[in-house]
Amino acid sequence: MMKKFPLMRNNIARQDLDLVIEHLKLDDPILTNGPKCREFEAAWSKWLGVKYSVFVSSGSAANLISMAILKAENPQGGEIIVPPLTWVSDIASVIQNGFTPVFCDINPTTLAMNDREVIAAITDRTVGVFLTHVQGFNGLTDWLVDELNARSIPLIEDVCESHGAEHKGKKVGTFGYMSNFSFYYAHHMTTIEGGMVCTDDEALYQKIRMFRSHGMLRETTDIALQNEFKATYPDLNPAFIFAHAAYNLRNNEIGAIIGLNQLKGLDQIVADRTANQELFFSLLDGEKYQKDFLFEGSSNYAFNLILKNKDDELMKRLEVALDENSIEYRKGSAGGGNQIRQPYLKDLNLGLEPRDFQNTEHVHFYGMYIGNFPTLNAEEIKEICSVINAV
Numbered sequence: 001m002m003k004k005f006p007l008m009r010n011n012i013a014r015q016d017l018d019l020v021i022e023h024l025k026l027d028d029p030i031l032t033n034g035p036k037c038r039e040f041e042a043a044w045s046k047w048l049g050v051k052y053s054v055f056v057s058s059g060s061a062a063n064l065i066s067m068a069i070l071k072a073e074n075p076q077g078g079e080i081i082v083p084p085l086t087w088v089s090d091i092a093s094v095i096q097n098g099f100t101p102v103f104c105d106i107n108p109t110t111l112a113m114n115d116r117e118v119i120a121a122i123t124d125r126t127v128g129v130f131l132t133h134v135q136g137f138n139g140l141t142d143w144l145v146d147e148l149n150a151r152s153i154p155l156i157e158d159v160c161e162s163h164g165a166e167h168k169g170k171k172v173g174t175f176g177y178m179s180n181f182s183f184y185y186a187h188h189m190t191t192i193e194g195g196m197v198c199t200d201d202e203a204l205y206q207k208i209r210m211f212r213s214h215g216m217l218r219e220t221t222d223i224a225l226q227n228e229f230k231a232t233y234p235d236l237n238p239a240f241i242f243a244h245a246a247y248n249l250r251n252n253e254i255g256a257i258i259g260l261n262q263l264k265g266l267d268q269i270v271a272d273r274t275a276n277q278e279l280f281f282s283l284l285d286g287e288k289y290q291k292d293f294l295f296e297g298s299s300n301y302a303f304n305l306i307l308k309n310k311d312d313e314l315m316k317r318l319e320v321a322l323d324e325n326s327i328e329y330r331k332g333s334a335g336g337g338n339q340i341r342q343p344y345l346k347d348l349n350l351g352l353e354p355r356d357f358q359n360t361e362h363v364h365f366y367g368m369y370i371g372n373f374p375t376l377n378a379e380e381i382k383e384i385c386s387v388i389n390a391v
């Protein structure tokens with residue numbers, strides 16, 4: 001049954017659906033990846049402030065493509081620095097491409113990796129830093145960005161939960177070698193399922209296009225590259241040259257039509273979510289709950305409710321109160337908490353010890369998130385806070 005206060009409400013509007021219906025009424029509508037996808041990619045690039053974007057089937061597909069390309073660029077393998085507080089596909093994509101994940105604990109004020117730990121974890125085997133901007137917070141620092149640039153280590157930003165967040169007035173997702181977004185239903189905006197891979201690097205853009213689509217050469221718009229392959233492989237049909245062992249991770253015109261319309265309202269969505277977050281934290285009892293987050297530049301995904309102290313009793317009472325008052329929540333915050341506790345990682349025997357990541361452990365056992373979305377109004381936020389504060 002739908003909760004009184006769910007994680008998300010009405011993220012696909014009547015107008016989005018009407019636009020899809022209009023398209024379906026055309027005589028012979030294109031439904032596969034086509035001109036609407038191109039239009040959405042261009043509009044997204046403009047909104048984000050990057051040169052190139054590639055529309056894919058999910059945020060996880062975006063993660064898979066970025067790690068598969070890093071693998072193609074580093075066939076010898078190596079280490080990728082990752083957070084324990086993230087989504088499964090941020091770690092799975094690393095493993096699936098034969099890299100070793102090297103974990104760094106989070107900074108409790110941003111929930112993203114602690115920059116000091118990331119820089120300390122860099123070795124001559126590091127081939128990338130795969131940072132997650134968690135729950136709408138900006139996870140970047142100047143020090144981290146400058147240090148990675150100085151050492152020529154690619155930064156890959158996962159912005160799936162943080163559309164519109166900014167670092168020093170510039171949108172996150174514009175700082176890395178590439179950045180990944182999700183348009184899953186509960187996110188800031190949706191295309192039902194969907195994602196985007198973004199970059200300013202032309203050569204990388206061409207690879208992303210090919211990796212999205214079977215590794216097919218004809219997906220590049222780089223004619224010189226096409227001619228080079230055609231000359232090297234004269235025995236192949238040019239329409240079927242597979243330059244990379246890749247995937248089909250394309251999205252379609254229906255998703256693009258919804259995405260184009262949703263994008264028009266995204267700045268307002270970010271503003272509304274941010275205003276809700278301000279109200280939530282202004283009302284929250286700072287004796288029991290953590291309030292010292294770095295809110296600057298944040299574009300809140302969900303209300304992060306983290307106990308100030310390790311208190312199992314309080315956590316239990318909080319869960320009971322939320323259940324009784326029909327307030328939906330997700331324990332452990334992003335991705336269910338500490339990934340190192342998950343079976344898929346245990347099976348790899350990497351010798352990881354969850355307790356070595358104390359800040360993530362705290363969020364895992366004493367943290368959760370509650371839905372925030374533009375149609376959640378001030379009265380509702382006050383009601384949620386009065387339940388939480390009374391625990």
Ligand SMILES: Cc1ncc(COP(=O)(O)O)c(C=O)c1O
Nearest residue numbers: 058059060087160161182183184
């Ligand atoms: C940080 C992060 N990365 C990646 C994803 C995966 O996105 P998708 O559900 O579109 O595959 C999610 C999903 O919510 C996420 O929170």
